[in-house]
Amino acid sequence: MRLTQYLRALNALDTQGVERTSSGVLAEAAGVNPAILRKDLSLLGSYGTRGVGYVVRELADHISRTLGLDQDWRVLIVGAGNLGRALSGYAGFRSRGFHVKAMLDSDPDLVGHRVGELVVRDAAELGAVVTEQQINIAVLAVPGAAAQPLVDQLADAGVKSILSFAPHVIRAPRGVEVRRVDLSTELQILAYHAVRNDLETGQGPLSGLGTEA
Numbered sequence: 001m002r003l004t005q006y007l008r009a010l011n012a013l014d015t016q017g018v019e020r021t022s023s024g025v026l027a028e029a030a031g032v033n034p035a036i037l038r039k040d041l042s043l044l045g046s047y048g049t050r051g052v053g054y055v056v057r058e059l060a061d062h063i064s065r066t067l068g069l070d071q072d073w074r075v076l077i078v079g080a081g082n083l084g085r086a087l088s089g090y091a092g093f094r095s096r097g098f099h100v101k102a103m104l105d106s107d108p109d110l111v112g113h114r115v116g117e118l119v120v121r122d123a124a125e126l127g128a129v130v131t132e133q134q135i136n137i138a139v140l141a142v143p144g145a146a147a148q149p150l151v152d153q154l155a156d157a158g159v160k161s162i163l164s165f166a167p168h169v170i171r172a173p174r175g176v177e178v179r180r181v182d183l184s185t186e187l188q189i190l191a192y193h194a195v196r197n198d199l200e201t202g203q204g205p206l207s208g209l210g211t212e213a
């Protein structure tokens, strides 16, 4: 999504103390074509001023509002294993408006244990926790086979946005947005590009194979 790329670039400029920027600079920082950026921003109703450009903070706030990032997002993490614990401790969520409010696990040995500021609760309490903590986003950090039943339970409890790290394909219930993050696939894509690149530049272990089919 290009708006998130613009926002990341604007936040980086803001952190560097840059107050105004041009479409060319912003497009380069976001890694997109300047004409596309200008079109996207004009669709948002945000026109840069000729000779002045865009006011960095103002535009970042405008994009944040458009993306719903000015809201208070209350996050539930399901799965208090390696990944769930790592995610719950990530400070970058809070600074972007995502507040981890609860963590669940089905393992009785983990229930009741403290992870940072949270106490792991029993997965059987899912519905009650969603209501009590007014959860609007859930993150699944559970084994693949556990993901679909949890998505269905979360949907029944009223959660409409779910991010799953589980490797299984998930059927999203009606009205629920499920996004999957699959690091293994991303790594495979990266490996594929690295091999292609080596073949094309004549470097690397497979270079002797050439690029012809």
Ligand SMILES: NC(=O)c1ccc[n+]([C@@H]2O[C@H](COP(=O)([O-])OP(=O)(O)OC[C@H]3O[C@@H](n4cnc5c(N)ncnc54)[C@H](O)[C@@H]3O)[C@@H](O)[C@H]2O)c1
Binding pocket: 078, 079, 080, 081, 082, 083, 084, 104, 105, 106, 107, 110, 123, 140, 141, 142, 143, 144, 146, 150, 164, 165, 166, 167, 181, 182, 183, 184
């Ligand atoms: N997508 C990625 O990039 C990526 C990267 C690492 C791990 N993963 C995936 O994330 C998941 C978690 O990985 P991990 O290393 O943290 O595993 P882990 O085994 O350390 O943790 C999984 C936790 O889920 C709990 N759990 C199992 N079923 C549950 C249920 N029904 N309700 C609540 N909790 C339940 C387990 O008790 C365990 O504590 C796995 O599916 C793994 O394949 C994905």
